[in-house]
Amino acid sequence: xxxxxxxxxxxxxxxxxxxxxxxxxxxxxxxxxxxxxxxxxxxxxxxxxxxxxxxxxxxxxxxxxxxxxxxxxxxxxxxxxxxxxxxxxxxxxxxxxxxxxxxxxxxxxxxxxxxxxxxxxxxxxxxxxxxxxxxxxxxxxxxxxxxxxxxxxxxxxxxxxxxxxxxxxxxxxxxxxxxxxxxxxxxxxxxxxxxxxxxxxxxxxxxxxxxxxxxxxxxxxxxxxxxxxxxxxxxxxxxxxxxxxxxxxxx
Numbered sequence: 001x002x003x004x005x006x007x008x009x010x011x012x013x014x015x016x017x018x019x020x021x022x023x024x025x026x027x028x029x030x031x032x033x034x035x036x037x038x039x040x041x042x043x044x045x046x047x048x049x050x051x052x053x054x055x056x057x058x059x060x061x062x063x064x065x066x067x068x069x070x071x072x073x074x075x076x077x078x079x080x081x082x083x084x085x086x087x088x089x090x091x092x093x094x095x096x097x098x099x100x101x102x103x104x105x106x107x108x109x110x111x112x113x114x115x116x117x118x119x120x121x122x123x124x125x126x127x128x129x130x131x132x133x134x135x136x137x138x139x140x141x142x143x144x145x146x147x148x149x150x151x152x153x154x155x156x157x158x159x160x161x162x163x164x165x166x167x168x169x170x171x172x173x174x175x176x177x178x179x180x181x182x183x184x185x186x187x188x189x190x191x192x193x194x195x196x197x198x199x200x201x202x203x204x205x206x207x208x209x210x211x212x213x214x215x216x217x218x219x220x221x222x223x224x225x226x227x228x229x230x231x232x233x234x235x236x237x238x239x240x241x242x243x244x245x246x247x248x249x250x251x
Contacts, residue, residue, distance in 0.1 A: 028063055059091065067092050114156050151199070219249045
C-alpha cells in the first residue's frame with residue numbers, strides 16, 4: 001500500500017461565471033459533507049474571478065482552494081497578474097504552475113516555472129508543478145528525457161515533499177479524450193520519481209499526480225499505479241458527480 005496520501009486537484013481553467021461557479025462549489029461542499037472521511041486530499045482551482053466567492057463556500061470544509069497561476073514577484077507593475085501572496089490572502093493553499101497551456105500560450109520556460117514555484121513557497125503555498133511531453137516528442141522517443149529535463153528545470157532549490165507536488169500531464173492527452181496507456185504512465189511516473197530523488201531529500205514522500213482526460217471510468221486503473229499519487233483533473237472537475245467519483249476511487 002502506498003504511504004502517500006492521494007491528492008485530487010480540480011483545474012476549472014477559464015470556465016465558470018458567478019452563478020455556475022458557486023453552484024458547482026456548493027455541490028462539492030455537499031459531497032464533502034457526505035464523505036468527510038474520504039481517503040484523499042481535495043483541492044479546487046477556479047479562475048481568479050471566482051477565488052473569493054468559492055473560497056468563502058469552501059471555508060471550514062475538507063476542500064482546499066488553489067490558484068491556477070501566480071507571478072514570480074510579490075507585487076509591482078505587472079498588470080493582469082496575481083502574486084502568490086495575493087492567493088494566500090484569499091486563503092489559497094495551492095497554486096498550479098507550469099501547466100502546458102501556460103507553457104504553450106504564454107511561452108513559459110522551465111526557468112519561469114521555477115521562479116513561480118519559488119514564489120509559491122515564499123507565500124506559504126504548495127506549488128503543483130506541471131510537466132509533460134507533446135505528441136511529437138513522444139512519437140520521436142524523447143518523452144522521458146523531455147519530462148526529466150522539465151523536472152530538473154522547474155523544481156526549485158530547497159523544495160520538499162511538503163512544498164511541492166508534481167503533475168505529469170502528457171500534452172496530447174489534455175482535453176482530447178486520449179489517455180496514456182497505464183504502462184506508459186507507470187514508466188513516466190517512475191522516471192519522475194527517480195529524477196526527483198536527485199533534487200529533494202524526501203523524494204519518496206513527494207506526490208506525483210497524473211493528468212490528461214482523467215474520468216470516473218479510468219481513474220481507478222490510473223490511481224492504482226505505484227507512483228501515481230492522485231490526479232489533476234480538468235474537464236471532469238466541472239461536474240461535481242464526476243469529480244467526486246474520481247476522488248472516491250482513492251478508497
